[in-house]
Amino acid sequence: QSALTQPASVSGSPGQSITISCTGTSSDVGAYNYVSWYQQHPGKAPKVLIYEVNNRPSGVSNRFSGSKSGNTASLTISGLQAEDEADYYCCSHTSSITWVFGGGTKLTVL
């Protein structure tokens, strides 16, 4: 199972919005509404931001939103803040009854 494709890095200024893409295939992202997104700060365990494409767990800021079109899912962060600087990973269920992560995207807040 190949990893989902994410941009290696994205950047934005405080207050701006950014979008991170996550491209898979018709056997994973395109086949299921089981895409989740995780944020990881250096030296810390990942934290879930989005599950089932566009659902936010309680306690997660509404500045984080998810969507999907075809084989590509997206995470949008609005009103960028300094603490948003972190690595972001998407994850999808696959037709092999497994899970696959994206390669990760490093977000820099300028």
Place this chain on the structure above:
Amino acid sequence: QVQLVESGGGVVQPGRSLRLSCAASGFTFSGYSIQWVRQAPGRGLEWVAVVSNDGTIKYYADAVRGRFTISRDNSKNTVSLQMNSLTAEDAALYYCAREVGTTFLLDYWGQGTLVTVSS
């Protein structure tokens, strides 16, 4: 409060075995699936395996299937990951995480246990 604590990591020679444990507390353990996710130094996250809440359903990533075995003991609130025939590609920080439902909503994670494979 919900806690997951991994243990059992260490330095192991290629081809040898290691058994990781994940001890849970603060919630009804038998109500949740548990996932293992690993992260090689400086690399991204990689899904490893999952065991259902009752231990009857188990799935593995292609990279570990046939070498790793996941199991759980609901009487002791623990999940184990038996890792055999280890290679350098298995060296990573191994996290266990609680899954809500079956949609990969991993809401609580441990801090990880480090596995180093070296001769």
